[in-house]
Amino acid sequence: MTAILEARAVTKRFGVDGPPAVDGLDLAVAPGAGVGIVGESGSGKSTLARMLAGVLPPTSGEIAVGGRPWTAVDRRDQLRRRVQMIFQDPYGALNPWLSARDAVAEVIRFWDRPTRAEARERASQLLADMGLTADAMGRRPRGLSGGQCQRVGIARALACAPDVLIADEPTSALDVSVQAQILNLLVALREERGLAIVLISHDLAVVRHLTEDAAVMYAGRIVERAPTHEMFRSPAHPYTRLLVGSIPGMSGGEARTAHDPGVADHPCRFAPRCPRRADDCIAVRSHDPHLPGGRWAECVHPHLPAAAPVQRTQTQHGGRT
DSSP, X not given: OOOSEEEEEEEEOSSSSSOOSEEEEEEEEOTTOEEEEEOOTTSSHHHHHHHHTTSSOOSEEEEEETTEEGGGOOTTOGGGGGEEEXXXXXXXXXXXXXXXXXXXXXXXXXXXOOOHHHHHHHHHHHHHHTTOOHHHHTSOGGGSOHHHHHHHHHXXXXXXXXXXXXXXXXXXXXXXXXXXXXXXXXXXXXXXXXXXXXXXXXXHHHHHHHOSEEEEXXXXXXXXXXXXXHHHHSOOSHHHHHHHHTSTTOOOOOOOOOOOGGGTTSSOTTGGGOTTOOHHHHHOOBOOOEEGGGEEEOOSSOOOOTTSOOOOOOBSSSSOO
């Protein structure tokens, strides 16, 4: 299926000499897909989210929406509507001087040019669909709870009639009692509107709840991609096993090893922490990352079921481990 949104060899650097926050990454999002991107803090998830949404330009590579690069899409181009973002900070994402209703109506007027009254009426309906009361619609952000502000942010995104929602840690700033409500709302929106959702999260339990396809980031790279249920059942990359093993009730984790500066610049950035590191992890410069069942892992020695061996070709130059 043709991708709605695609990252092609995308790299992002902040500063001339600093390491890349995102490094040569490829990602495709199909219509209606639920894609989870997971990893610990500093792995590059939020940087990738902002590039996918067209908020942040890549240093190199290309982000394309509807087949066109973001760099060729004007601010008022209708393609801008197709990809919208939900931010981690629900208060900071809203204008503090606008009521919830006016914040949503502002978006509707920008794109569709209705009368002010028509825009406010449509905004009220969207906010009602998100579960806000008429009283809450008239309040500014400081008069709303975090969960209510996040619902306003979702309504603003939906006011653009998008095909893709980029949700960057949409529940991490909310009370635990509210998190499930927002997640269930996103699930319902996918079913009702056929939206594709790219969920950025450090919480694997959230990703398991909302997505069918998962990608694991480490140090700016995707190190594993697989159907979400398969990744939880049998993670292939050692880093993924650490993440899955950290979930209460899940198995598969292994102890981390001490940092070894001798391999810090090796193409496999996880090597200094990897409990499975071997000599050929340092020597081999290329391998086939494709695994059985359409899975992918950037690892010379992935965890594989005994009944499903994989043949791979290794060379001493080019590529990455």
